[in-house]
Amino acid sequence: xxxxxxxxxxxxxxxxxxxxxxxxxxxxxxxxxxxxxxxxxxxxxxxxxxxxxxxxxxxxxxxxxxxxxxxxxxxxxxxxxxxxxxxxxxxxxxxxxxxxxxxxxxxxxxxxxxxxxxxxxxxxxxxxxxxxxxxxxxxxxxxxxxxxxxxxxxxxxxxxxxxxxxxxxxxxxxxxxxxxxxxxxxxxxxxx
DNA sequence: CATGGGATTGACT
DNA sequence: GTCAATCCCATGC
Numbered sequence: 569x570x571x572x573x574x575x576x577x578x579x580x581x582x583x584x585x586x587x588x589x590x591x592x593x594x595x596x597x598x599x600x601x602x603x604x605x606x607x608x609x610x611x612x613x614x615x616x617x618x619x620x621x622x623x624x625x626x627x628x629x630x631x632x633x634x635x636x637x638x639x640x641x642x643x644x645x646x647x648x649x650x651x652x653x654x655x656x657x658x659x660x661x662x663x664x665x666x667x668x669x670x671x672x673x674x675x676x677x678x679x680x681x682x683x684x685x686x687x688x689x690x691x692x693x694x695x696x697x698x699x700x701x702x703x704x705x706x707x708x709x710x711x712x713x714x715x716x717x718x719x720x721x722x723x724x725x726x727x728x729x730x731x732x733x734x735x736x737x738x739x740x741x742x743x744x745x746x747x748x749x750x751x752x753x754x755x756x757x758x759x760x
Numbered sequence: 761c762a763t764g765g766g767a768t769t770g771a772c773t
Numbered sequence: 774g775t776c777a778a779t780c781c782c783a784t785g786c
Contacts (some may be wrong), residue, residue: 641768
């Protein structure tokens with residue numbers, strides 16, 4: 569990504585990540601769904617302040633924040649906003665691009681639209697784990713690559729975040745309109 | 761030191 | 774539709 573991409577408002581970052589590519593080793597996919605989390609609202613882990621768990625969130629932008637959810641799944645976020653501000657964009661779904669067979673092996677299923685359609689599913693498919701917490705998304709091993717310049721901007725949809733119990737009214741979930749790879753049915757309102 | 765709650769998923773009724 | 778799995782870590786005693 570270009571310099572400074574992540575050091576901005578986390579909602580802008582989450583929105584502009586749609587269409588970018590996540591790659592780990594031989595596996596990659598196009599981001600079709602993200603959510604923004606910010607220290608100012610209680611749904612964000614950083615709301616509790618600087619703790620052992622949230623160090624990465626408050627650290628430099630452009631790093632991976634990976635944490636374990638429900639004791640089972642690893643969830644991948646891109647740290648945003650300037651260093652010292654706790655915020656990140658959760659990567660919720662990908663459209664599989666490369667390494668389909670390895671993804672199928674890791675996931676134990678073959679249906680392409682279920683390989684990466686969920687935050688826990690995509691980390692399993694790409695082999696991303698807690699060991700990647702704090703790693704640099706610019707240099708890898710987990711990378712986020714910009715979408716091609718000149719390509720038409722993706723048609724976006726916006727809606728409320730999923731699976732949380734606090735600050736549920738923020739419309740901070742962004743997704744690619746009409747994509748069959750998002751984790752839940754397409755939100756109602758679409759805007760560019 | 762003990763406890764409780766998840767930014768989820770898959771299996772099952 | 775319901776529900777359990779499973780573990781990190783924040784919180785409270």
